[in-house]
Amino acid sequence: MASSSALSRLSNLHNHLRPLDSNNQIEGLVKFSPEVYQALSSGRAVVALESTIISHGMPYPQNLETAKQVEEIVRKNGAVPATIAILDGVPCVGLSAEQLERLATLGTRAQKTARRDIAYVVAGRRNGATTVSATMFFASTVGIPVFVTGGIGGVHRHGEETMDVSSDLTELGKTPVAVVSAGVKSILDIPKTLEYLETQGVCVVGYKTDEFPAFFTDTSDATTKLKLGNGVLIAVPIPKEQSASGSKIESAIQKALKEARIGSAETPFLLARVNELTGGASLASSIL
Numbered sequence: 623m624a625s626s627s628a629l630s631r632l633s634n635l636h637n638h639l640r641p642l643d644s645n646n647q648i649e650g651l652v653k654f655s656p657e658v659y660q661a662l663s664s665g666r667a668v669v670a671l672e673s674t675i676i677s678h679g680m681p682y683p684q685n686l687e688t689a690k691q692v693e694e695i696v697r698k699n700g701a702v703p704a705t706i707a708i709l710d711g712v713p714c715v716g717l718s719a720e721q722l723e724r725l726a727t728l729g730t731r732a733q734k735t736a737r738r739d740i741a742y743v744v745a746g747r748r749n750g751a752t753t754v755s756a757t758m759f760f761a762s763t764v765g766i767p768v769f770v771t772g773g774i775g776g777v778h779r780h781g782e783e784t785m786d787v788s789s790d791l792t793e794l795g796k797t798p799v800a801v802v803s804a805g806v807k808s809i810l811d812i813p814k815t816l817e818y819l820e821t822q823g824v825c826v827v828g829y830k831t832d833e834f835p836a837f838f839t840d841t842s843d844a845t846t847k848l849k850l851g852n853g854v855l856i857a858v859p860i861p862k863e864q865s866a867s868g869s870k871i872e873s874a875i876q877k878a879l880k881e882a883r884i885g886s887a888e889t890p891f892l893l894a895r896v897n898e899l900t901g902g903a904s905l906a907s908s909i910l
């Protein structure tokens with residue numbers, strides 16, 4: 623007769639892989655690293671990580687160093703990191719050291735892949751670095767409920783005219799994954815981003831900050847139990863002493879915005895230009 627711990631492991635495995643089993647279309651299309659597969663099978667904590675921040679968010683080699691450091695922090699805290707990217711058309715959940723290096727050196731030659739781009743990248747056997755929306759999709763599909771990133775996309779400044787609203791926000795509205803991030807970069811319109819998240823029914827909590835709600839509630843548990851079906855955004859601000867000066871960043875943003883074009887290239891363009899204009903200060907805050 624099976625022991626109760628074996629039964630609980632089996633039940634964990636079933637829970638983690640159920641989305642794959644119940645949908646033959648996706649079964650076999652996602653490749654797990656041995657470490658992540660093992661962790662999911664045994665019910666260990668797994669934390670999803672995105673890859674656009676590696677390819678488009680930072681230059682080489684800081685991108686590789688930061689990606690490795692983030693994975694290390696997750697490991698030190700007792701969980702298994704699952705960096706998600708599409709390599710040669712195969713969605714990979716958990717990357718080897720070689721795959722991480724490959725993605726970091728590909729940089730912007732990898733396709734920035736939001737939810738709408740997944741089919742295109744897979745069908746063309748391309749290399750795709752997943753944004754928050756695509757990473758949430760894969761994390762949810764394979765049963766990883768927590769995802770950590772630096773900054774999520776949002777409503778761009780003048781979004782009321784351009785309609786340039788990141789698909790990260792609609793994904794948060796429909797995919798049950800808790801996203802822990804340092805918030806929304808000020809290249810974006812933060813009040814409009816929060817309004818949009820409200821429209822999407824996304825619970826936003828601030829962790830140890832009174833800029834966002836001043837208390838931390840265990841809302842992700844309630845969201846799961848009530849089967850609300852949406853994500854939760856947990857904003858963790860970077861330490862004050864390590865944040866770059868607000869006015870310096872703001873004037874760089876104003877200058878960069880005048881040069882920007884809307885579309886999926888806008889976020890990487892603004893981040894790179896603001897970094898140039900601040901002499902590297904904005905990149906340094908992103909790495910922290």
Ligand SMILES: O=c1[nH]cc([C@@H]2O[C@H](COP(=O)(O)O)[C@@H](O)[C@H]2O)c(=O)[nH]1
Nearest residue numbers: 674675679753754773775788789886889
């Ligand atoms: O500070 C950052 N914000 C956002 C991104 C990336 O940009 C994506 C949003 O892009 P868009 O605005 O095109 O939706 C995010 O999901 C994330 O992958 C980043 O690299 N760095």
